[in-house]
Amino acid sequence: MARHLITSAIPYINGIKHLGNLVGSQxxxxxxxxxxxxxxxxxxxxxxTDEHGTPAELAAAKAGKPVAEYCAEMHEVQSRIxxxxxxxxxxxxxxxxxxxxxLTQHFAKVLADRGLxxxxxxxxxxxxxxxxxxxxxxxEGTCPNCGFESARGDQCDNCTKQLDPVDLINPHSTISGATxxxxxxxxxxxxxxxxMKDELEAWxxxxxxxxxxTTSIAKKWLNxxxxxxxxxxxxxxxxxxxxxxxxxxxxxxxxxxxxxxxxAPIEYIACAQEWVEAGKGDDWERxxxxxxxxxxxxxxxxxxxDNVPFHTLGFPATILGSGEPWKLVDYIKSFNYLNYDxxxxxxxxxxxxxxxxxxxxxxADYWRWWLLSHAPxxxxxxxxxxxFQSSVNKDLAxxxxxxxxxxxxxxxxxxxxxxxxGGSFGERETALIADLEARIRAYEGHMEAMEVRKAxxxxxxIWVAGNxxxxxxxxxATFKEDPEQAAAQVRLGLNLIRLYAVLSAPFLPDASAKMxxxxxxxxxxxxxxxxSALSVLEPGHAFTVPEVLFSKITDDQREEWQGRFAGVRx
RNA sequence: GGGCCUGUAGCUCAAUUGGUUAGAGCAGAGCGCUCAUAACGCUUUGGUUGGGGGUUCGAGUCCCUCCGGGCCUACCA
Numbered sequence: 001m002a003r004h005l006i007t008s009a010i011p012y013i014n015g016i017k018h019l020g021n022l023v024g025s026q027x028x029x030x031x032x033x034x035x036x037x038x039x040x041x042x043x044x045x046x047x048x049t050d051e052h053g054t055p056a057e058l059a060a061a062k063a064g065k066p067v068a069e070y071c072a073e074m075h076e077v078q079s080r081i082x083x084x085x086x087x088x089x090x091x092x093x094x095x096x097x098x099x100x101x102x103l104t105q106h107f108a109k110v111l112a113d114r115g116l117x118x119x120x121x122x123x124x125x126x127x128x129x130x131x132x133x134x135x136x137x138x139x140e141g142t143c144p145n146c147g148f149e150s151a152r153g154d155q156c157d158n159c160t161k162q163l164d165p166v167d168l169i170n171p172h173s174t175i176s177g178a179t180x181x182x183x184x185x186x187x188x189x190x191x192x193x194x195x196m197k198d199e200l201e202a203w204x205x206x207x208x209x210x211x212x213x214t215t216s217i218a219k220k221w222l223n224x225x226x227x228x229x230x231x232x233x234x235x236x237x238x239x240x241x242x243x244x245x246x247x248x249x250x251x252x253x254x255x256x257x258x259x260x261x262x263x264a265p266i267e268y269i270a271c272a273q274e275w276v277e278a279g280k281g282d283d284w285e286r287x288x289x290x291x292x293x294x295x296x297x298x299x300x301x302x303x304x305x306d307n308v309p310f311h312t313l314g315f316p317a318t319i320l321g322s323g324e325p326w327k328l329v330d331y332i333k334s335f336n337y338l339n340y341d342x343x344x345x346x347x348x349x350x351x352x353x354x355x356x357x358x359x360x361x362x363x364a365d366y367w368r369w370w371l372l373s374h375a376p377x378x379x380x381x382x383x384x385x386x387x388f389q390s391s392v393n394k395d396l397a398x399x400x401x402x403x404x405x406x407x408x409x410x411x412x413x414x415x416x417x418x419x420x421x422g423g424s425f426g427e428r429e430t431a432l433i434a435d436l437e438a439r440i441r442a443y444e445g446h447m448e449a450m451e452v453r454k455a456x457x458x459x460x461x462i463w464v465a466g467n468x469x470x471x472x473x474x475x476x477a478t479f480k481e482d483p484e485q486a487a488a489q490v491r492l493g494l495n496l497i498r499l500y501a502v503l504s505a506p507f508l509p510d511a512s513a514k515m516x517x518x519x520x521x522x523x524x525x526x527x528x529x530x531x532s533a534l535s536v537l538e539p540g541h542a543f544t545v546p547e548v549l550f551s552k553i554t555d556d557q558r559e560e561w562q563g564r565f566a567g568v569r570x
Numbered sequence: 571g572g573g574c575c576u577g578u579a580g581c582u583c584a585a586u587u588g589g590u591u592a593g594a595g596c597a598g599a600g601c602g603c604u605c606a607u608a609a610c611g612c613u614u615u616g617g618u619u620g621g622g623g624g625u626u627c628g629a630g631u632c633c634c635u636c637c638g639g640g641c642c643u644a645c646c647a
Contacts, residue, residue: 012647055646124645135645154645162643216574217642224573229644260647305575305641336575337641378583379576380640387582390596398609406606413605453583457595464610471611476604490605548607 002041003296005287005327006033007268009303009311010050010095013074014059016081018345018354019383020338023371024304028333028452030087031372032300034506035447037088039526044287046271047082048093049075052240053260054135058175067239071096077356084359085368086509091280093271095263100270101241104263107318108189108233109246116192116321117233119252124186124236125153125165129178133186133236134165138175141168187252189243190230191262193317197228200313200320203328211377213305214334218312231314233262265315269326291325300331300450308334333450336376340383341566352383353565361561365508366392366550372507373456385562389553396511400463400500401549404515407470407493408545414479415490421539423488432469432492436499437530439465443503462503466496494519494543495534499527511549518546 008029011017026047033045051071060070071094079092094100111117125134136153143151144167153165165171165181172179193200204218222228234243240257243250272284286293301311311332319326338345345352358367370388373395374381411420425433439462446455470493479486501515502524516522520543527533537543 014647050647053647133645137646155643165645213575220573220642221644224643231644235645259645264647306647309642309644310647339640374582381582384581387596391582393607394596397607402607402609404606406610408606410605457584460595467610468612470605471603474603474605476606479605550607552607 002036002298003287004033004036004041004043005294005297005299006036006043006045007271007299007301008045008047008089009301009307010048010264010267011078012053012055013049013051013071013078014055015074015347016077016354016356018340018347018352019358019367019371020340020345020352021304022085022355022367023338023375024335025302025307026082026087027085027368027371028335028375028450029300029302030085030089031452031455031506032302032333032447032450033088034509038502038505038524043090044272044275044281045088045090046093046268046275047087047089047091048095048267048271048274049078050260050264050267051075051094051096052237052257052263053235054132054138054237057132057237057239068096081355081359085355085364088509091271091275091278093267093274095260095267095270097267097270097274099273099277100263100267103270103273104241104258104266105244105246107266107322108243108250108258108262109248110322110324111191111318112189112245114321114323116195116317117189118192118230119187120190120232121185121187123183125171125181126184127173127176127178127181129180130173130176133184134173134175134181136163136165138173139165139168139171139181140174141165141171144169186236188232188256189234189250189253191233191314191317191321192230193228193313194230196317196321197222200228200316203316203320204312207331210332211334213336214308214312214332217305217308217334221309221313228313231261233259235259261310261314262318265310266318288327289325290327294327297327298331299327299329300333301329302333303335305334305336308332331450336378336380338371338374338376338381338383341385341562342382351566353561357565361557362553363510365510366396366553368509369396369456369507372452373460375452377451377453385558389555389558392550393552395460395463396508396550397552399460399467400504400511403463403466403470403500404497404518404546404549407490407497408518408543410476411490411494411543412545414483415487417543417545419491419494419537419539419541419543420487421491423482423484423486423491425488425492426485428469428473429488429492432465433530433534435465436462436534440503440527440530447506456507459503459507463500466493466500469493469496491537491539492534495537498523498537499530499533502527502533514546514549517544519543 009025033043037043057067060067127134139153140150142149143156155162201222234256237257241263243253243256269288275281276284340352370391443458473489475486475489497515498519501512505512523536
């Protein structure tokens with residue numbers, strides 16, 4: 001039995017995520033976790049909320065709540081929505097947990113002890129009106145280069161020139177509009193990534209089977225300009241992990257916190273500690289310490305492309321730099337973006353479908369199927385309501401759902417609600433079994449390789465094979481001449497439903513459960529050979545005709561949703 | 571500006587890494603079936619692989635160039 005540690009990029013706390021966020025990390029991670037569990041492997045699947053940073057503070061202020069309270073509430077909201085999508089996290093943690101505080105401070109100490117942290121004195125814009133230091137992009141003004149009036153402090157959106165906030169003409173805070181900005185001297189800690197460039201590069205170069213999206217982004221950062229740059233890992237904020245050297249104070253760093261991108265990946269580890277604390281497990285080190293049992297763990301991370309630099313360079317620099325035997329990631333599966341109907345999903349403009357809204361209008365399986373079967377693997381993908389409607393209606397309602405209906409209802413009318421006895425398999429059945437054998441193995445291959453769209457296509461092909469068989473065998477015709485033979489055909493058809501339930505579970509957990517319930521079986525072992533997998537339900541086994549698995553999306557519904565999600569979120 | 575990704579049938583995507591006649595699904599057309607959610611199956615129309623040039627016995631695949639789309643560019647996360 002293999003052991004799989006699986007993490008999804010942790011979603012930021014400041015609101016409900018849209019479908020693009022979902023398909024870029026949590027959903028494919030869940031697919032992989034469910035598949036590996038289905039194969040009988042030991043899986044630890046972790047996710048959490050990423051709770052620190054300026055946007056969290058601002059979102060809390062906007063909601064009129066203390067930031068800790070706001071984050072606690074939003075964590076609950078995201079947690080419930082994750083359950084709604086059937087995301088099967090073994091634990092859904094919080095980057096603000098005490099475990100993460102301790103571990104983040106521990107890593108900082110170890111890195112400092114090994115000479116990998118240096119102090120840098122720099123100047124930073126401070127806004128007395130806002131009472132806070134402002135990240136560059138929270139300052140706007142007129143671009144000195146092109147005269148664009150809403151240029152951000154880090155870059156002008158009009159001429160794309162990179163800027164320094166002090167260059168802006170008439171700079172002001174985008175939070176309050178305040179113009180009384182001043183430069184203040186402040187000290188920060190930098191992680192000396194540059195000192196680890198060769199080690200990181202050798203490690204990346206050894207990963208020849210990673211998606212090009214992952215390695216090309218990593219290499220770009222390694223070799224761009226002067227090479228890998230040191231990175232500031234502290235910020236002047238209130239909300240975050242206080243800068244400490246382990247348990248000890250860090251002189252000169254009073255009142256500062258670690259930068260979210262330093263503490264967020266560490267939460268992957270802290271989350272396993274939370275998992276133990278919550279009573280769901282008893283040994284987190286078995287998953288994370290190679291000196292304490294994690295040597296045989298395969299660790300896979302899932303994320304959108306915007307997260308790649310932090311997972312290929314920043315976090316590995318932390319892990320490797322510590323010199324401690326932490327488990328390093330084995331495979332990084334990254335995704336492009338999902339666009340919405342000709343443009344981008346927009347949280348600020350309420351454009352597109354958000355996770356809570358999606359569940360209000362349709363069950364999770366509909367979304368899981370469309371999103372995964374259209375996952376943005378090779379390039380950005382696009383959600384359109386027409387495509388969604390036709391894909392879901394055809395694949396789920398017609399091909400899979402109707403298959404279940406036609407065979408169960410036919411059996412009920414001719415043989416009653418139990419698996420009929422009699423007859424034997426002939427050439428047609430042998431051919432189907434051989435075909436399915438090959439298709440199942442191909443499906444497994446795509447799942448192992450995390451080729452999500454190909455896996456979906458292969459699964460659909462397995463469903464189609466059942467319809468082809470029924471059409472050719474035509475038990476409704478056979479029945480008139482040779483009821484025994486029809487019984488064998490129906491028996492095979494009913495067994496196909498159970499097989500489909502097992503194979504489809506990673507994509508469609510709810511429909512899978514309904515099929516198993518209808519077949520009144522809890523035999524969910526992954527199929528070894530197709531032949532024995534198709535004789536699990538024996539003659540005389542009782543079943544019930546399941547309710548319709550997937551009702552179709554009507555044109556009226558589609559048009560209504562199209563209008564509802566085009567503009568501003570309520 | 572620089573870098574990376576991408577462009578294949580009306581739509582969404584494949585193509586064993588340079589190897590026969592570029593394949594699937596959806597949509598369209600025709601036929602069959604009547605168990606089933608007006609479902610299913612079979613057959614079929616549809617391509618100058620964004621344009622141009624080059625390398626090669628052979629190019630969707632490699633090189634050059636032009637055009638279009640997207641992302642990243644280190645203080646949003």
